[in-house]
Amino acid sequence: MVQVGINGYVVSNVSASRIGRIVLRNGMEMPDFNVVAVNDPFIDLEYMVYMFKYDSVHGKFKGDVEAKDGKLYVNGKPIHVYNEKDPAAIPWGKDGAEYIVESTGVFTHKEKAELHLKGGAKKVIITAPSPDAPMYVCGVNLDTYNPSHTVFSNASCTTNCLAPLAKIIHDKYGIIEGLMTTVHATTATQRTVDGPSHKDWRGGRSVNNNIIPSSTGAAKAVGKVIPSLNGKLTGLAFRVPTLDVSVVDLVVRLQKPASYDDISKTIEQASKDPRYQGIMGYTNEAVVSTDFIGSTYSSIFDQKAGIELNPNFVKLIAWYDNEWGYSRRVCDMIVYVAKVDKGHK
Numbered sequence: 435m436v437q438v439g440i441n442g443y444v445v446s447n448v449s450a451s452r453i454g455r456i457v458l459r460n461g462m463e464m465p466d467f468n469v470v471a472v473n474d475p476f477i478d479l480e481y482m483v484y485m486f487k488y489d490s491v492h493g494k495f496k497g498d499v500e501a502k503d504g505k506l507y508v509n510g511k512p513i514h515v516y517n518e519k520d521p522a523a524i525p526w527g528k529d530g531a532e533y534i535v536e537s538t539g540v541f542t543h544k545e546k547a548e549l550h551l552k553g554g555a556k557k558v559i560i561t562a563p564s565p566d567a568p569m570y571v572c573g574v575n576l577d578t579y580n581p582s583h584t585v586f587s588n589a590s591c592t593t594n595c596l597a598p599l600a601k602i603i604h605d606k607y608g609i610i611e612g613l614m615t616t617v618h619a620t621t622a623t624q625r626t627v628d629g630p631s632h633k634d635w636r637g638g639r640s641v642n643n644n645i646i647p648s649s650t651g652a653a654k655a656v657g658k659v660i661p662s663l664n665g666k667l668t669g670l671a672f673r674v675p676t677l678d679v680s681v682v683d684l685v686v687r688l689q690k691p692a693s694y695d696d697i698s699k700t701i702e703q704a705s706k707d708p709r710y711q712g713i714m715g716y717t718n719e720a721v722v723s724t725d726f727i728g729s730t731y732s733s734i735f736d737q738k739a740g741i742e743l744n745p746n747f748v749k750l751i752a753w754y755d756n757e758w759g760y761s762r763r764v765c766d767m768i769v770y771v772a773k774v775d776k777g778h779k
Contacts, residue, residue: 454561526550535559592650596682599701603686612653654669680756694740
């Protein structure tokens with residue numbers, strides 16, 4: 435069983451910290467995943483209980499959660515709680531936490547995330563894109579994981595949706611170039627009413643009644659996990675006033691011509707391949723976004739939503755629960771790398 439710590443349970447203006455709580459919920463469903471400590475300097479224990487128990491998107495936690503003896507108890511399991519602002523001051527080793535989920539959204543640089551190692555941690559997984567740490571995506575390049583890496587990134591939720599789809603298409607037909615749009619649900623970085631946002635003026639507008647164009651590095655990041663696609667994909671985002679579930683719209687020019695039906699069959703077959711099982715989903719039903727709340731897949735191809743202009747130019751649609759599905763991949767990645775690390779000793 436992997437002993438895990440989570441840094442970032444709730445940070446008021448950083449959406450990544452929400453992932454920390456949902457990683458904990460996902461981890462409770464996995465037999466090989468054991469959270470032994472959490473750290474957050476901005477919330478007390480009683481409020482931790484409340485925020486874990488109730489969730490406006492994913493509903494009330496289907497289990498027991500309470501505060502007792504200064505610890506957070508979930509389904510009878512004690513979780514040590516810390517309130518440190520400095521990652522180096524968190525005593526992970528004291529509780530046996532070896533793999534740390536860095537979900538504050540603050541310590542995304544390798545040098546900063548490495549501070550967790552001073553407290554006894556062995557590895558740090560950043561739940562956001564990192565400018566300088568190695569990046570892995572389950573089902574895409576996780577099999578290239580190097581045990582010498584102490585800090586690495588699980589990329590973004592959008593990259594986790596896009597990369598498996600792009601890899602399946604690129605491996606079979608070859609992608610010459612492509613453009614991605616993600617229609618993305620609201621995150622905590624956005625504002626309920628208009629306010630200042632100096633780096634992104636449109637990003638400061640109210641999320642409640644606007645569709646907001648935004649930048650995203652998710653498509654370019656695919657080139658980091660699939661080197662043969664480096665420089666061939668880019669994209670943008672539209673932030674929309676929904677609470678959860680986003681959708682990728684990928685338009686690609688193919689090297690090998692193929693009918694839309696052939697492409698759909700290729701993706702359906704790939705979804706059953708052990709490499710992509712639980713990662714790439716497939717649906718041919720008339721679904722909408724809320725149908726995917728709580729989905730553990732990274733990417734669900736919507737066969738009915740895509741179109742083809744000609745055999746070399748297609749639009750492909752894939753849904754993803756940008757909270758739950760991404761958090762499940764964080765757990766999967768930790769379990770996988772822990773097994774590799776154990777075998778490497």
